[in-house]
Amino acid sequence: MDPISILKGKRIVLGVTGSIAVYKAVDLASKLTQAGALVDVVMTAAAREFVMPLAFQAVTGRVVYTDLWHAESGDGLPTHIAHVGLGEGADLFAIIPATANTLAKLAAGLADDLISVTALANRAPLMVAPAMDGGMYSHEATQANIATLLSRRVTLIEPEIGRMASGLEGRGRLPETSQLMGEIRRALGKSGALKGRRVVVTAGGTQEPIDPVRYITNRSSGKQGYAIAQAAVDAGAEVVLISTVDLPIPVGVQLQPVRSADDMLRVTTAQAALSDALIMAAAVADFTPEVVAEHKIKKQDGQSGLALELKRTADILGEISAHKQEQPRVTVGFSAESQDLLDNAQSKLMRKGLDFIVANDISAADAGFAVDDNRVVVLTRAGERVEYPLQSKTAVAEMIVGRVAGLLAAQG
Numbered sequence: 001m002d003p004i005s006i007l008k009g010k011r012i013v014l015g016v017t018g019s020i021a022v023y024k025a026v027d028l029a030s031k032l033t034q035a036g037a038l039v040d041v042v043m044t045a046a047a048r049e050f051v052m053p054l055a056f057q058a059v060t061g062r063v064v065y066t067d068l069w070h071a072e073s074g075d076g077l078p079t080h081i082a083h084v085g086l087g088e089g090a091d092l093f094a095i096i097p098a099t100a101n102t103l104a105k106l107a108a109g110l111a112d113d114l115i116s117v118t119a120l121a122n123r124a125p126l127m128v129a130p131a132m133d134g135g136m137y138s139h140e141a142t143q144a145n146i147a148t149l150l151s152r153r154v155t156l157i158e159p160e161i162g163r164m165a166s167g168l169e170g171r172g173r174l175p176e177t178s179q180l181m182g183e184i185r186r187a188l189g190k191s192g193a194l195k196g197r198r199v200v201v202t203a204g205g206t207q208e209p210i211d212p213v214r215y216i217t218n219r220s221s222g223k224q225g226y227a228i229a230q231a232a233v234d235a236g237a238e239v240v241l242i243s244t245v246d247l248p249i250p251v252g253v254q255l256q257p258v259r260s261a262d263d264m265l266r267v268t269t270a271q272a273a274l275s276d277a278l279i280m281a282a283a284v285a286d287f288t289p290e291v292v293a294e295h296k297i298k299k300q301d302g303q304s305g306l307a308l309e310l311k312r313t314a315d316i317l318g319e320i321s322a323h324k325q326e327q328p329r330v331t332v333g334f335s336a337e338s339q340d341l342l343d344n345a346q347s348k349l350m351r352k353g354l355d356f357i358v359a360n361d362i363s364a365a366d367a368g369f370a371v372d373d374n375r376v377v378v379l380t381r382a383g384e385r386v387e388y389p390l391q392s393k394t395a396v397a398e399m400i401v402g403r404v405a406g407l408l409a410a411q412g
């Protein structure tokens with residue numbers, strides 16, 4: 001797993017309590033560490049019945065805390081102050097999985113093990129991910145404890161519905177690691193540079209229908225748009241992603257699926273009017289079939305070809321820029337070119353009235369459509385031109401989001 005900027009150098013205290021889902025917490029601790037976080041694991045005695053502390057120590061490379069009463073040997077904090085020291089300077093205290101027993105202790109303010117004591121001493125944001133039998137989760141005692149925790153602004157990761165260890169179906173399963181990572185990213189990003197901002201991102205190539213089973217599209221994978229949506233969540237924004245493709249949806253993103261340029265025009269115009277920024281990473285078709293056949297087009301005996309008449313689509317960015325009132329306050333476009341990159345990008349920047357445009361040469365084999373890297377040049381309305389080296393679409397996304405945050409901050 002590649003480093004993740006929002007997790008890099010962040011200190012996460014991971015409280016692990018006694019549920020069969022402990023094995024998923026080992027994977028989570030591993031992924032967080034690989035992404036660059038410093039993960040201090042605290043385990044209850046019940047958690048240690050399922051997994052040895054050594055498993056967490058091996059994946060985090062750090063001391064695992066288990067005991068309130070005995071001093072740790074090695075490099076860890078002596079545990080007589082661990083309950084204070086662990087929480088101090090932590091960016092997040094995440095209890096994953098959290099049992100019914102631990103939720104009850106947290107709600108009541110009990111302090112009889114290292115996790116519950118740390119929870120009281122700690123001033124970092126607290127997150128809990130309950131995992132238990134469905135009947136225990138839905139029990140009114142557990143629900144009342146959760147309501148108490150929510151009233152104290154604890155972040156709850158709702159368990160999923162599915163098959164439980166007991167063989168029964170119910171709500172109580174710990175979500176998969178990718179979901180947990182997304183929730184942690186969102187929690188850490190909450191106070192980022194786009195806090196309180198609403199950002200609309202479009203992604204993917206539009207699909208222009210010919211008949212009920214066929215359409216015209218292009219090679220855009222949508223990866224750059226999804227990376228921008230994730231970077232905007234990491235920066236604390238509320239994010240609406242208008243997409244034609246089926247990629248994993250970043251946690252915290254509100255997805256609006258669309259297909260054609262016409263759909264995208266309608267949804268994007270409505271969303272952009274309610275938002276601070278519009279980032280148009282979608283590859284919108286410039287032409288669409290004049291008529292969509294009602295039934296599947298059948299070939300005829302002896303027919304040598306088929307002519308399709310196409311008509312122009314609306315320029316989504318151009319129309320939104322031309323007609324916008326107060327919002328969106330910042331508009332960003334992409335310019336995918338196979339020749340005359342800078343001239344074409346410059347004319348689109350002006351014609352579409354954008355704050356900046358991200359130009360990339362799609363004829364290069366190592367960058368652009370359908371690959372994980374991109375080499376871009378940014379041209380701004382203010383006349384700036386910055387050439388970036390070949391870098392991941394994630395890095396490009398963070399650069400774009402950083403610029404949007406800067407422009408919004410400058411507008412006040």
Ligand code: CTP
Nearest residue numbers: 280281282284285314315316317333334335336
């Ligand atoms: N775009 C749009 N609506 C369209 C076409 C493009 O909003 N109908 C947006 C794209 O999402 C991108 C920017 O405009 O952010 C430039 O797209 P591009 O396809 O490179 O340019 P076009 O406007 O299609 O111009 P050309 O035909 O000259 O390439």
